Amino acid sequence: MNEISKLRTLLQKNAVDAYLVPMRDEWGCEYVPAQNRRLEYITGFTGSSGFAVIAKDKAAFFTDGRYTLQAAMEVDEGEFEIFDQSEKTDGEWLQENFKKNSKIGYDAKLFSVLRIKNLKECLDEKGIKLVELEKNLIDEIWDKRPAPVETKAFVLDKKFSGTTAGEKIKQITAKMKGDYMLITSAESICWLLNIRANDLDHTPVLLCYAILNKKGEVYIYGNSKALQKIEDKIKADVFTRDVKEISTDLKLYKDKKIELDPAITPMRFKNILEKHQAEIIETHDICLEGRSIKNEAEIEGLRAAHIRDGVAMVKFLFWLESNARKGQDEISVANRLEEFRRENDNYFSLSFDTIAGWNANGAIVHYRASEESKAAIKGDGILLLDSGAQYFDGTTDITRTIAVGKVSAEQKKNFTLVLKGHIAIARQKFLKGASGCNLDVLARQFLWNEGLDFKHGTGHGVGYFLNVHEGPHGITRINNVPLKAGMVISNEPGYYKQGEYGIRIESLVLVNEAEVNGFYEFETLTKAPIDRTLIDKKMLDKQETDWLDNYHEDIYKCVAPLLNKEEKEWLKKATEKL
């Protein structure tokens, strides 16, 4: 009997007509660890965005436009009907396929309060019922489920964090609206307590939940073995509880005011609190704002980390120039770059899987080369390389687009349009109160005037030795969170010509006070040259040329002292005035 048949047997046993299988796990982080990739187990889908509904006699799989092709290859179309969520949502499909009083089972650990609220509103229209099942039905049938990775938690040195956990707790309790705060974002807890671990690929967190009270006491629910070892070093009133105890402990908040963020908190926790008559206050995770605004030590760390990361990039670019066409492929160049990064002080891990896309593969925005699909670098073309690292003193994320051999006039023109957008963001001073949705067009204006666009945001917030993608801010058409001094964000316009090539120029920028009162400006943290051979100089005006020359001059000043003679000579040429 295959997995889907087994699951269908359980539907009957649990008296539900269908079961919901989301990508999200009980931790709700961006990266889902192997032991929690339930959606992959039941559908075979390995992408990062998907959702399945399995009913007795049918099943549906939903993903977004980036992954519809991949889903068609990985998901069995004999079992699942595959949908692009922008064309049909799971809610609409459920409305169409189930009658009044049908029961849809779900595991409330795996859904945020907000997601269930929205889904429930949609199903209520048809009288379809959502039924919380105690046990996860995938877990029930999952043989050979991978074990969780053993964590090695540690406390981040104050020279890296800049503030003690006690000081951060004081800031947060001052803003609390309840007497208690349930924090379910592992990143927020790790930030608050200055702890890190290796529970997830790419994001150096310890998977845990926490409850903070007005007095500043923190109860952490996680791997108690790992936590007990570091409890004394956290420098705050921290009490370790095993993760299993949270369901019992949440029953004790009768008549207590407890705040939670419905966009993050698992529905299961709210259900327990409600059942036991806690007074729930729905707010935004206030640690998220703390995470987004970097303190002085963090900013110093970020500047230093970016210089070291720039050194790795420059060494790599120098190496690539003579080796690109000597039998390299997308995976081998990514590995070589990783080696250069590993040599850096304070290196911890990559901050995401490197994207190396040669020519046509570069046009696939979420491309990941595999041993089967990888392209060899040969002939003329463009290599798009998006990579980054976690250092103890900051997280990096950089994309450079590199010419190998000859490039066409069209490629140069489009690269220069992207570069003009990148520079427009980098050099724009902006009024306090402005948000990403106000700035986004600066990156697109030159492309738009040629009838071109790129189908992703211009920038995402970046954590500090935490998630490389974290809000609340971002440079997109809809993000209306005002930018503030100390925020770090990517500046990454691109252009993608399907089947031919991809262009993206990404640096991280820091929001600083400008000289004129009431204004902010960006400081570009990333320190790696932009490929001059791809630039059509005539298309740049004097201010743009000056910006690029100054940027390159700064890179040489910071990075050259850390290079050998040959690398230094290469960098000299790569950063010459245009």
Next chain:
Amino acid sequence: MNEISKLRTLLQKNAVDAYLVPMRDEWGCEYVPAQNRRLEYITGFTGSSGFAVIAKDKAAFFTDGRYTLQAAMEVDEGEFEIFDQSEKTDGEWLQENFKKNSKIGYDAKLFSVLRIKNLKECLDEKGIKLVELEKNLIDEIWDKRPAPVETKAFVLDKKFSGTTAGEKIKQITAKMKGDYMLITSAESICWLLNIRANDLDHTPVLLCYAILNKKGEVYIYGNSKALQKIEDKIKADVFTRDVKEISTDLKLYKDKKIELDPAITPMRFKNILEKHQAEIIETHDICLEGRSIKNEAEIEGLRAAHIRDGVAMVKFLFWLESNARKGQDEISVANRLEEFRRENDNYFSLSFDTIAGWNANGAIVHYRASEESKAAIKGDGILLLDSGAQYFDGTTDITRTIAVGKVSAEQKKNFTLVLKGHIAIARQKFLKGASGCNLDVLARQFLWNEGLDFKHGTGHGVGYFLNVHEGPHGITRINNVPLKAGMVISNEPGYYKQGEYGIRIESLVLVNEAEVNGFYEFETLTKAPIDRTLIDKKMLDKQETDWLDNYHEDIYKCVAPLLNKEEKEWLKKATEKL
């Protein structure tokens, strides 16, 4: 006994502790006619944005930053404490000044459903009660209240409206969610039925309410004398009711689905409907989208109206060049401009009071010259002139900033920064789906990079022979309504140096499909030259210079044939290539 004492006697009689006096009247239009300027009657305030609370032993007046100075001059500070709403809202003041179970009286005709919802939420926190009073307490004490203006309603010719009322009703009923729709925006009703009148200064509406049903029948509640005369010409199933009858008629919707827009509809109407158990559906006024997207006939009308309006502007500018310093002042030049407009075909009225600000007065964004305050035009400087007209075939709104005598290098620099922003908007192609909050920065980017800004939106939507300010779209930092083909919007960046001079360059633009699929572009409708003597040519790049040269060439082509020989020669020079 003065007015405030009389009002206080009524507080006691009506058993309330305070009374709310808003600027808004029962029609909710931008311009409040004399007979409904209750706030002005009780406070003396003549501006366009304010709110008063009068209690037994204290009173407060609230306005926004544009009007705090004016309020201090007009409102008796012995009676009223004056607040800038951005520093203290009326809700906060009420919370601070009243105890639990205090009763705050209000006239539900004068407040939108949304406004009362928000205020109630705020007062509920302190247990303060809002009490609807049947009679308006200002009306009770208002001796010598002006009579409403007698209306002369008329039906707009189909050559101007492009569509019959019947066709518009069909479009709207197809989108209705209820069986009935209560429309309380006079502009929306006038648009829907192709009727106009002269009930308000500047906005050619007939003040009325309407109820539309799914069958397409429209009951209009207004001045029945005026309405009966045109009822037969409307070409739709229209039934005239006197405005007094609406309160009775609304009692008849028990169990009926009736939709209304809470942002516009008077609270009083919702109260009646609720009391009589109608099933209320809250939506957005769907006529507003219809109004915002101009049809082909309207677009042709707008183009023609703007050429005629441009002729008036050019004749005026030519006249001004030789007459500015011959004893003119801010009012005399505004009057001269009005005379030129009156000569135009299809002229109906001005679309707002002309703003003519000489030097320092130009820096006051909402400046209106009075016989007492008007400045004489003498010496060197800058005249800011913001004006427009209502024509049967469209509404215009234009600002030109005109050098008189010598101007400084600083003035030229700042004018050119504003011009670069104006051009950036005018020539930007943009992806479908983009909204004003995405484009606003294009107008500000050059100013921001110099640490300068202007404290108003970049653009407002414009009605068609209706209100010169109407949404739902706009180019501001927060407006997220996607722009669509057929929308008209102003493009009006500025710069204001307090106590010295003001700069604004405003043209109306129309959203058109661009050549490339998926993109829109703007067409500048306004046809009047931009003062070359204020431009620092070195600051413009080639694309900007080309845009201006093409714009000026187009003006000459459209306007010159309608001028006399001397005016034509003047325009030739004013529109020469830079």
